[in-house]
Amino acid sequence: MADVLVIQNSTSGGPSRMAGWLEEGGLTLDVVPAHAGAPLPGGLRHDAMIMLGGGYLPGDDERAPWLRDARRLMEQALATGVPVFGICLGGQMLAQVAGGEVRADAGTPENGSLPVTIRPEAATDPLFHGLPPVVPAIEHHKDAVTRLPGGAAHLAETGACPYQAFRVGERAWGVQFHPEVLPARIREWRVEGFDPDEVYARAVADEPVSTPVWRTVIGRFAALAITGTAAGTAAGTAAGTAAGASAGVSGAA
Template identity: 80%
Template sequence: MPDILVVQNSRSGGPGRVGDWLAEAGLALDVVLAHEGAPLPARLGHDAMIMLGGGYLPGDDDRAPWLRDARRLVGQALAEGVPLLGICLGGQMIAEVAGGEVRGAYGAPENGSLPVTIRPEAAADPLFHGLPPVVPAIEHHKDAVVRLPAGAVHLAETERCPYQAFRVGERAWGVQFHPEVLPARVREWRAEGFDPDEVYARAVADEPVSTPVWRRVTGRFARLVVERAAATRAGSRPAGSPAVLVPRPS
Protein backbone atom coordinates (compact mmCIF):
# COMPACT_ATOMS: atom_id res chain seq x y z
CA MET A 1 0.00 0.00 0.00
CA PRO A 2 1.53 3.37 -0.97
CA ASP A 3 2.09 5.65 2.00
CA ILE A 4 2.02 9.41 2.46
CA LEU A 5 3.87 11.39 5.10
CA VAL A 6 1.48 14.08 6.41
CA VAL A 7 3.11 16.85 8.43
CA GLN A 8 0.67 18.57 10.80
CA ASN A 9 1.76 22.02 11.97
CA SER A 10 -1.06 23.06 14.31
CA ARG A 11 -3.51 21.48 16.73
CA SER A 12 -6.58 21.96 14.56
CA GLY A 13 -4.82 21.67 11.20
CA GLY A 14 -5.25 17.96 10.45
CA PRO A 15 -5.68 16.38 7.00
CA GLY A 16 -9.48 16.49 7.29
CA ARG A 17 -11.48 15.24 4.36
CA VAL A 18 -8.44 15.19 2.06
CA GLY A 19 -7.06 12.48 4.35
CA ASP A 20 -10.36 10.60 4.14
CA TRP A 21 -10.36 10.77 0.34
CA LEU A 22 -6.76 9.54 0.13
CA ALA A 23 -7.54 6.64 2.46
CA GLU A 24 -10.55 5.73 0.32
CA ALA A 25 -8.17 5.63 -2.66
CA GLY A 26 -6.05 3.00 -0.91
CA LEU A 27 -3.27 5.16 0.51
CA ALA A 28 -1.87 4.85 4.03
CA LEU A 29 -1.40 8.13 5.91
CA ASP A 30 1.50 8.56 8.33
CA VAL A 31 0.45 11.73 10.19
CA VAL A 32 3.27 13.31 12.19
CA LEU A 33 2.12 15.82 14.83
CA ALA A 34 5.13 18.05 14.43
CA HIS A 35 3.53 20.86 16.46
CA GLU A 36 3.45 18.50 19.46
CA GLY A 37 7.12 17.65 19.17
CA ALA A 38 6.85 14.44 17.17
CA PRO A 39 10.10 14.10 15.20
CA LEU A 40 10.16 14.29 11.44
CA PRO A 41 12.13 11.59 9.61
CA ALA A 42 15.76 12.20 8.72
CA ARG A 43 14.90 11.34 5.13
CA LEU A 44 11.68 11.08 3.21
CA GLY A 45 11.12 7.38 2.65
CA HIS A 46 7.41 7.65 1.85
CA ASP A 47 5.76 7.52 -1.56
CA ALA A 48 4.43 11.08 -1.20
CA MET A 49 4.16 13.95 1.25
CA ILE A 50 1.54 16.49 2.31
CA MET A 51 2.61 19.60 4.20
CA LEU A 52 -0.38 21.07 6.02
CA GLY A 53 -1.15 24.60 7.19
CA GLY A 54 -0.43 26.45 10.41
CA GLY A 55 -0.16 29.97 11.75
CA TYR A 56 3.49 30.44 10.77
CA LEU A 57 5.68 31.65 7.96
CA PRO A 58 7.86 28.93 6.39
CA GLY A 59 10.97 30.29 8.14
CA ASP A 60 9.48 30.88 11.61
CA ASP A 61 12.02 28.58 13.25
CA ASP A 62 12.03 30.56 16.51
CA ARG A 63 8.31 29.95 16.99
CA ALA A 64 8.17 26.50 15.37
CA PRO A 65 11.62 24.85 15.41
CA TRP A 66 10.46 21.79 13.46
CA LEU A 67 10.01 23.92 10.34
CA ARG A 68 13.72 23.59 9.54
CA ASP A 69 13.30 19.81 9.19
CA ALA A 70 10.03 20.33 7.31
CA ARG A 71 11.81 22.53 4.75
CA ARG A 72 14.53 19.91 4.39
CA LEU A 73 11.95 17.24 3.56
CA VAL A 74 10.20 19.54 1.09
CA GLY A 75 13.56 20.14 -0.58
CA GLN A 76 14.17 16.40 -0.84
CA ALA A 77 10.72 15.79 -2.34
CA LEU A 78 11.27 18.51 -4.92
CA ALA A 79 14.75 17.28 -5.82
CA GLU A 80 13.67 13.64 -6.16
CA GLY A 81 10.30 14.15 -7.83
CA VAL A 82 8.33 12.69 -4.91
CA PRO A 83 4.64 13.68 -5.19
CA LEU A 84 4.08 16.63 -2.87
CA LEU A 85 1.06 18.69 -1.87
CA GLY A 86 1.39 21.81 0.27
CA ILE A 87 -1.65 23.48 1.80
CA CYS A 88 -1.57 27.11 3.01
CA LEU A 89 1.70 27.21 5.03
CA GLY A 90 2.69 24.06 3.13
CA GLY A 91 2.17 25.73 -0.22
CA GLN A 92 4.11 28.77 0.92
CA MET A 93 6.92 26.47 2.04
CA ILE A 94 7.12 24.80 -1.37
CA ALA A 95 7.32 28.22 -3.02
CA GLU A 96 10.05 29.45 -0.69
CA VAL A 97 12.18 26.30 -0.76
CA ALA A 98 12.02 26.26 -4.56
CA GLY A 99 13.23 29.87 -4.78
CA GLY A 100 10.04 31.94 -4.61
CA GLU A 101 9.10 34.57 -2.04
CA VAL A 102 6.58 34.64 0.82
CA ARG A 103 5.62 37.69 2.89
CA GLY A 104 3.82 37.90 6.20
CA ALA A 105 0.63 39.96 6.57
CA TYR A 106 0.81 40.88 2.91
CA GLY A 107 -2.16 42.42 1.13
CA ALA A 108 -5.74 41.90 2.24
CA PRO A 109 -6.50 38.78 4.32
CA GLU A 110 -8.91 36.13 3.05
CA ASN A 111 -11.31 34.24 5.28
CA GLY A 112 -14.11 31.81 4.42
CA SER A 113 -15.35 30.40 1.13
CA LEU A 114 -14.29 32.52 -1.85
CA PRO A 115 -14.37 32.12 -5.64
CA VAL A 116 -11.05 30.82 -7.00
CA THR A 117 -10.42 31.39 -10.70
CA ILE A 118 -8.73 28.53 -12.57
CA ARG A 119 -6.16 29.92 -14.97
CA PRO A 120 -5.67 28.79 -18.60
CA GLU A 121 -2.34 27.19 -17.68
CA ALA A 122 -4.28 24.61 -15.68
CA ALA A 123 -5.59 23.00 -18.87
CA ALA A 124 -2.48 20.81 -19.12
CA ASP A 125 -2.00 20.21 -15.40
CA PRO A 126 -2.36 16.64 -14.06
CA LEU A 127 -4.52 17.77 -11.10
CA PHE A 128 -6.29 20.96 -12.23
CA HIS A 129 -7.19 20.21 -15.85
CA GLY A 130 -10.85 20.30 -16.82
CA LEU A 131 -12.07 22.08 -13.68
CA PRO A 132 -14.86 24.69 -13.83
CA PRO A 133 -13.58 28.21 -14.56
CA VAL A 134 -14.39 29.32 -11.00
CA VAL A 135 -14.53 27.05 -7.94
CA PRO A 136 -15.30 28.03 -4.33
CA ALA A 137 -12.56 27.23 -1.82
CA ILE A 138 -12.15 27.93 1.87
CA GLU A 139 -9.47 30.48 2.76
CA HIS A 140 -7.90 31.49 6.07
CA HIS A 141 -4.68 33.46 5.70
CA LYS A 142 -2.98 36.83 5.92
CA ASP A 143 0.47 35.69 4.68
CA ALA A 144 0.96 35.02 0.99
CA VAL A 145 3.27 33.93 -1.79
CA VAL A 146 4.32 37.10 -3.59
CA ARG A 147 6.66 35.57 -6.18
CA LEU A 148 6.56 32.08 -7.66
CA PRO A 149 9.75 30.07 -8.19
CA ALA A 150 11.30 30.23 -11.65
CA GLY A 151 9.56 27.77 -13.96
CA ALA A 152 6.54 27.25 -11.69
CA VAL A 153 3.15 26.89 -13.40
CA HIS A 154 0.53 29.33 -12.10
CA LEU A 155 -2.77 27.44 -11.85
CA ALA A 156 -5.33 29.49 -9.89
CA GLU A 157 -5.91 32.94 -8.41
CA THR A 158 -8.28 35.16 -6.46
CA GLU A 159 -8.78 38.90 -6.63
CA ARG A 160 -6.95 39.49 -3.35
CA CYS A 161 -4.29 36.80 -3.61
CA PRO A 162 -2.94 35.93 -7.07
CA TYR A 163 -1.00 32.77 -6.21
CA GLN A 164 -3.76 30.41 -5.06
CA ALA A 165 -2.37 27.29 -6.74
CA PHE A 166 0.81 26.45 -8.60
CA ARG A 167 2.98 23.51 -9.62
CA VAL A 168 6.74 23.21 -9.25
CA GLY A 169 8.34 20.60 -11.49
CA GLU A 170 6.17 17.64 -12.43
CA ARG A 171 4.80 16.45 -9.08
CA ALA A 172 4.69 19.25 -6.49
CA TRP A 173 1.60 21.41 -5.95
CA GLY A 174 1.06 24.30 -3.58
CA VAL A 175 -2.35 25.76 -2.74
CA GLN A 176 -3.15 28.76 -0.56
CA PHE A 177 -6.72 27.62 0.15
CA HIS A 178 -7.91 24.71 2.30
CA PRO A 179 -9.45 21.84 0.30
CA GLU A 180 -9.38 19.69 3.45
CA VAL A 181 -11.73 21.94 5.46
CA LEU A 182 -15.48 21.54 5.93
CA PRO A 183 -17.74 24.49 6.89
CA ALA A 184 -17.91 23.39 10.53
CA ARG A 185 -14.22 24.17 10.90
CA VAL A 186 -14.83 27.74 9.79
CA ARG A 187 -16.79 28.32 12.99
CA GLU A 188 -13.53 27.86 14.94
CA TRP A 189 -11.80 30.67 13.08
CA ARG A 190 -11.92 34.32 14.05
CA ALA A 191 -10.51 37.00 11.82
CA GLU A 192 -10.79 40.75 12.34
CA GLY A 193 -13.17 42.38 9.90
CA PHE A 194 -15.16 39.22 9.11
CA ASP A 195 -18.58 38.28 10.50
CA PRO A 196 -18.31 34.63 11.65
CA ASP A 197 -21.98 33.84 10.96
CA GLU A 198 -21.77 35.26 7.46
CA VAL A 199 -18.52 33.42 6.73
CA TYR A 200 -20.01 30.13 7.92
CA ALA A 201 -23.26 30.56 5.95
CA ARG A 202 -21.36 31.22 2.75
CA ALA A 203 -19.18 28.15 3.27
CA VAL A 204 -22.28 25.99 3.77
CA ALA A 205 -23.88 27.38 0.62
CA ASP A 206 -20.75 26.76 -1.46
CA GLU A 207 -20.00 23.23 -0.22
CA PRO A 208 -22.17 21.32 -2.75
CA VAL A 209 -20.21 23.00 -5.54
CA SER A 210 -16.72 22.90 -4.06
CA THR A 211 -16.64 19.42 -2.52
CA PRO A 212 -16.90 17.37 -5.76
CA VAL A 213 -14.15 19.46 -7.38
CA TRP A 214 -11.61 19.16 -4.59
CA ARG A 215 -12.43 15.49 -4.18
CA ARG A 216 -11.65 15.02 -7.89
CA VAL A 217 -8.35 16.88 -7.55
CA THR A 218 -7.42 14.79 -4.50
CA GLY A 219 -8.28 11.61 -6.38
CA ARG A 220 -5.99 12.63 -9.22
CA PHE A 221 -3.16 13.20 -6.74
CA ALA A 222 -3.84 9.77 -5.24
CA ARG A 223 -3.65 8.09 -8.66
CA LEU A 224 -0.38 9.84 -9.38
CA VAL A 225 1.03 8.56 -6.08
CA VAL A 226 -0.15 5.01 -6.75
CA GLU A 227 1.25 4.96 -10.28
CA ARG A 228 4.62 6.36 -9.27
CA ALA A 229 4.86 4.00 -6.29
CA ALA A 230 4.13 1.01 -8.54
CA ALA A 231 6.77 2.12 -11.04
CA THR A 232 9.31 2.69 -8.27
CA ARG A 233 8.66 -0.72 -6.71
CA ALA A 234 9.00 -2.33 -10.12
CA GLY A 235 12.40 -0.72 -10.46
CA SER A 236 11.49 1.44 -13.44
CA ARG A 237 11.93 5.17 -13.76
CA PRO A 238 8.62 7.08 -13.60
CA ALA A 239 7.66 9.00 -16.71
CA GLY A 240 8.24 12.70 -16.83
CA SER A 241 10.88 14.94 -15.38
CA PRO A 242 12.22 13.28 -12.22
CA ALA A 243 13.32 16.36 -10.36
CA VAL A 244 13.48 20.10 -10.11
CA LEU A 245 16.63 21.86 -9.01
CA VAL A 246 15.99 23.91 -5.87
CA PRO A 247 18.15 26.01 -3.59
CA ARG A 248 19.39 24.24 -0.46
CA PRO A 249 16.81 24.94 2.30
CA SER A 250 18.12 26.88 5.27
Protein backbone atom coordinates in the same frame (compact mmCIF):
# COMPACT_ATOMS: atom_id res chain seq x y z
CA MET B 1 0.20 -0.16 -0.28
CA ALA B 2 1.59 3.30 -1.01
CA ASP B 3 1.90 5.69 1.90
CA VAL B 4 1.90 9.46 2.28
CA LEU B 5 3.69 11.49 4.95
CA VAL B 6 1.32 14.15 6.30
CA ILE B 7 3.01 16.85 8.38
CA GLN B 8 0.66 18.62 10.79
CA ASN B 9 1.75 22.11 11.86
CA SER B 10 -1.05 23.17 14.22
CA THR B 11 -3.34 21.60 16.81
CA SER B 12 -6.54 21.95 14.80
CA GLY B 13 -4.94 21.72 11.37
CA GLY B 14 -5.20 17.99 10.66
CA PRO B 15 -5.98 16.37 7.30
CA SER B 16 -9.73 16.36 8.08
CA ARG B 17 -11.89 15.15 5.15
CA MET B 18 -8.82 14.84 2.93
CA ALA B 19 -7.78 11.76 4.92
CA GLY B 20 -10.78 9.84 3.60
CA TRP B 21 -10.16 11.00 0.05
CA LEU B 22 -6.54 9.84 0.16
CA GLU B 23 -7.51 6.49 1.64
CA GLU B 24 -10.17 6.05 -1.05
CA GLY B 25 -7.38 6.64 -3.55
CA GLY B 26 -5.34 3.79 -2.07
CA LEU B 27 -2.90 5.66 0.17
CA THR B 28 -2.05 4.92 3.79
CA LEU B 29 -1.56 8.06 5.89
CA ASP B 30 1.38 8.59 8.22
CA VAL B 31 0.30 11.73 10.08
CA VAL B 32 3.10 13.32 12.12
CA PRO B 33 1.91 16.00 14.61
CA ALA B 34 5.13 17.99 14.42
CA HIS B 35 3.51 20.91 16.27
CA ALA B 36 3.16 18.63 19.31
CA GLY B 37 6.80 17.61 19.30
CA ALA B 38 6.57 14.44 17.23
CA PRO B 39 9.88 14.02 15.38
CA LEU B 40 9.95 14.20 11.62
CA PRO B 41 11.71 11.36 9.79
CA GLY B 42 15.40 11.78 9.07
CA GLY B 43 14.78 10.99 5.41
CA LEU B 44 11.77 10.81 3.12
CA ARG B 45 10.89 7.14 2.66
CA HIS B 46 7.26 7.70 1.69
CA ASP B 47 5.57 7.60 -1.71
CA ALA B 48 4.20 11.15 -1.32
CA MET B 49 4.20 14.07 1.12
CA ILE B 50 1.54 16.54 2.22
CA MET B 51 2.48 19.66 4.18
CA LEU B 52 -0.52 21.11 6.03
CA GLY B 53 -1.16 24.67 7.16
CA GLY B 54 -0.31 26.54 10.35
CA GLY B 55 0.02 30.05 11.70
CA TYR B 56 3.66 30.50 10.76
CA LEU B 57 5.84 31.67 7.92
CA PRO B 58 7.89 28.88 6.31
CA GLY B 59 11.10 30.07 7.97
CA ASP B 60 9.62 30.83 11.40
CA ASP B 61 12.07 28.47 13.13
CA GLU B 62 12.15 30.39 16.41
CA ARG B 63 8.47 29.79 17.10
CA ALA B 64 8.21 26.48 15.25
CA PRO B 65 11.63 24.79 15.30
CA TRP B 66 10.41 21.69 13.44
CA LEU B 67 10.00 23.78 10.28
CA ARG B 68 13.72 23.43 9.61
CA ASP B 69 13.31 19.66 9.24
CA ALA B 70 10.08 20.13 7.30
CA ARG B 71 11.90 22.28 4.74
CA ARG B 72 14.63 19.66 4.50
CA LEU B 73 12.05 17.00 3.66
CA MET B 74 10.43 19.32 1.12
CA GLU B 75 13.81 19.87 -0.53
CA GLN B 76 14.39 16.11 -0.62
CA ALA B 77 10.99 15.51 -2.21
CA LEU B 78 11.73 18.06 -4.93
CA ALA B 79 15.16 16.57 -5.57
CA THR B 80 13.89 13.00 -5.82
CA GLY B 81 10.54 13.57 -7.55
CA VAL B 82 8.37 12.42 -4.66
CA PRO B 83 4.88 13.93 -5.18
CA VAL B 84 4.19 16.88 -2.86
CA PHE B 85 1.00 18.76 -1.99
CA GLY B 86 1.43 21.86 0.19
CA ILE B 87 -1.56 23.62 1.77
CA CYS B 88 -1.45 27.25 3.01
CA LEU B 89 1.80 27.26 5.04
CA GLY B 90 2.76 24.11 3.11
CA GLY B 91 2.21 25.84 -0.24
CA GLN B 92 4.20 28.84 0.93
CA MET B 93 7.00 26.52 2.05
CA LEU B 94 7.09 24.85 -1.36
CA ALA B 95 7.35 28.24 -3.07
CA GLN B 96 10.13 29.42 -0.77
CA VAL B 97 12.16 26.20 -0.92
CA ALA B 98 11.96 26.22 -4.71
CA GLY B 99 13.20 29.82 -4.97
CA GLY B 100 10.04 31.93 -4.75
CA GLU B 101 9.11 34.60 -2.20
CA VAL B 102 6.69 34.62 0.73
CA ARG B 103 5.74 37.72 2.72
CA ALA B 104 3.90 38.29 5.98
CA ASP B 105 0.71 40.38 5.91
CA ALA B 106 0.76 40.47 2.13
CA GLY B 107 -2.26 42.19 0.62
CA THR B 108 -5.84 41.79 1.82
CA PRO B 109 -6.56 38.93 4.27
CA GLU B 110 -8.85 36.20 2.95
CA ASN B 111 -11.24 34.28 5.19
CA GLY B 112 -14.03 31.84 4.43
CA SER B 113 -15.30 30.40 1.16
CA LEU B 114 -14.25 32.53 -1.81
CA PRO B 115 -14.34 32.09 -5.60
CA VAL B 116 -11.00 30.89 -6.97
CA THR B 117 -10.38 31.35 -10.69
CA ILE B 118 -8.71 28.46 -12.51
CA ARG B 119 -6.17 29.83 -14.98
CA PRO B 120 -5.67 28.62 -18.59
CA GLU B 121 -2.32 27.07 -17.60
CA ALA B 122 -4.27 24.49 -15.59
CA ALA B 123 -5.67 22.90 -18.76
CA THR B 124 -2.68 20.56 -19.05
CA ASP B 125 -1.97 20.12 -15.34
CA PRO B 126 -2.23 16.56 -13.95
CA LEU B 127 -4.33 17.68 -10.97
CA PHE B 128 -6.18 20.83 -12.07
CA HIS B 129 -7.14 20.06 -15.68
CA GLY B 130 -10.83 20.08 -16.58
CA LEU B 131 -12.00 21.92 -13.46
CA PRO B 132 -14.78 24.52 -13.59
CA PRO B 133 -13.52 28.02 -14.46
CA VAL B 134 -14.35 29.24 -10.94
CA VAL B 135 -14.47 27.03 -7.83
CA PRO B 136 -15.22 28.03 -4.22
CA ALA B 137 -12.41 27.31 -1.77
CA ILE B 138 -12.01 27.99 1.94
CA GLU B 139 -9.34 30.57 2.77
CA HIS B 140 -7.78 31.63 6.06
CA HIS B 141 -4.58 33.63 5.65
CA LYS B 142 -2.89 37.00 5.68
CA ASP B 143 0.59 35.84 4.63
CA ALA B 144 1.04 34.87 0.99
CA VAL B 145 3.34 33.87 -1.83
CA THR B 146 4.38 37.09 -3.57
CA ARG B 147 6.64 35.59 -6.24
CA LEU B 148 6.53 32.12 -7.75
CA PRO B 149 9.69 30.09 -8.27
CA GLY B 150 11.19 30.34 -11.73
CA GLY B 151 9.46 28.01 -14.17
CA ALA B 152 6.51 27.29 -11.88
CA ALA B 153 3.10 26.80 -13.50
CA HIS B 154 0.55 29.33 -12.21
CA LEU B 155 -2.74 27.42 -11.90
CA ALA B 156 -5.28 29.49 -9.93
CA GLU B 157 -5.83 32.97 -8.50
CA THR B 158 -8.12 35.36 -6.65
CA GLY B 159 -8.25 39.12 -6.93
CA ALA B 160 -6.73 39.60 -3.47
CA CYS B 161 -4.13 36.83 -3.70
CA PRO B 162 -2.78 35.98 -7.17
CA TYR B 163 -0.93 32.78 -6.31
CA GLN B 164 -3.69 30.46 -5.12
CA ALA B 165 -2.32 27.33 -6.79
CA PHE B 166 0.88 26.48 -8.63
CA ARG B 167 3.05 23.56 -9.65
CA VAL B 168 6.82 23.27 -9.30
CA GLY B 169 8.33 20.81 -11.76
CA GLU B 170 6.08 17.89 -12.61
CA ARG B 171 5.13 16.50 -9.19
CA ALA B 172 4.87 19.27 -6.57
CA TRP B 173 1.81 21.47 -5.98
CA GLY B 174 1.13 24.32 -3.60
CA VAL B 175 -2.25 25.88 -2.77
CA GLN B 176 -3.06 28.87 -0.58
CA PHE B 177 -6.61 27.70 0.17
CA HIS B 178 -7.78 24.75 2.30
CA PRO B 179 -9.36 21.89 0.31
CA GLU B 180 -9.37 19.75 3.46
CA VAL B 181 -11.48 22.10 5.62
CA LEU B 182 -15.18 21.57 6.28
CA PRO B 183 -17.43 24.58 7.01
CA ALA B 184 -17.66 23.62 10.68
CA ARG B 185 -13.97 24.45 11.11
CA ILE B 186 -14.73 28.07 10.20
CA ARG B 187 -16.66 28.35 13.45
CA GLU B 188 -13.30 28.16 15.24
CA TRP B 189 -11.87 31.15 13.37
CA ARG B 190 -12.33 34.70 14.59
CA VAL B 191 -10.94 37.24 12.15
CA GLU B 192 -11.37 40.98 12.56
CA GLY B 193 -13.56 42.46 9.84
CA PHE B 194 -15.44 39.22 9.08
CA ASP B 195 -18.86 38.20 10.44
CA PRO B 196 -18.42 34.56 11.57
CA ASP B 197 -22.07 33.64 10.92
CA GLU B 198 -21.98 35.11 7.44
CA VAL B 199 -18.67 33.44 6.61
CA TYR B 200 -19.96 30.08 7.84
CA ALA B 201 -23.24 30.35 5.93
CA ARG B 202 -21.39 31.12 2.70
CA ALA B 203 -19.17 28.07 3.14
CA VAL B 204 -22.17 25.81 3.76
CA ALA B 205 -23.87 27.14 0.63
CA ASP B 206 -20.73 26.60 -1.47
CA GLU B 207 -19.91 23.11 -0.20
CA PRO B 208 -22.03 21.13 -2.72
CA VAL B 209 -20.05 22.76 -5.53
CA SER B 210 -16.60 22.82 -4.00
CA THR B 211 -16.43 19.39 -2.37
CA PRO B 212 -16.63 17.22 -5.54
CA VAL B 213 -14.00 19.37 -7.24
CA TRP B 214 -11.40 19.26 -4.47
CA ARG B 215 -12.11 15.56 -3.94
CA THR B 216 -11.23 15.06 -7.59
CA VAL B 217 -7.98 17.00 -7.23
CA ILE B 218 -6.89 15.03 -4.16
CA GLY B 219 -7.90 11.77 -5.83
CA ARG B 220 -5.68 12.62 -8.77
CA PHE B 221 -2.81 13.31 -6.39
CA ALA B 222 -3.31 9.90 -4.77
CA ALA B 223 -3.31 8.23 -8.19
CA LEU B 224 -0.10 10.02 -9.10
CA ALA B 225 1.57 8.88 -5.89
CA ILE B 226 0.60 5.27 -6.49
CA THR B 227 1.17 4.79 -10.19
CA GLY B 228 3.65 7.48 -11.25
CA THR B 229 3.28 10.50 -13.50
CA ALA B 230 1.97 9.01 -16.75
CA ALA B 231 -0.34 6.36 -15.32
CA GLY B 232 -1.41 8.60 -12.47
CA THR B 233 -2.45 11.31 -14.89
CA ALA B 234 -4.51 8.85 -16.91
CA ALA B 235 -6.18 7.45 -13.81
CA GLY B 236 -6.78 10.93 -12.47
CA THR B 237 -8.33 12.01 -15.76
CA ALA B 238 -10.80 9.14 -15.60
CA ALA B 239 -11.58 9.84 -11.96
CA GLY B 240 -11.93 13.53 -12.69
CA THR B 241 -14.34 12.90 -15.57
CA ALA B 242 -16.57 10.84 -13.31
CA ALA B 243 -16.38 13.32 -10.44
CA GLY B 244 -16.91 16.24 -12.78
CA ALA B 245 -20.05 14.63 -14.12
CA SER B 246 -21.40 14.08 -10.60
CA ALA B 247 -20.53 17.66 -9.66
CA GLY B 248 -21.98 19.06 -12.85
CA VAL B 249 -18.54 20.63 -13.40
CA SER B 250 -20.31 23.97 -13.26
CA GLY B 251 -18.72 27.26 -12.31
CA ALA B 252 -19.42 28.90 -8.97
CA ALA B 253 -20.22 32.53 -8.46
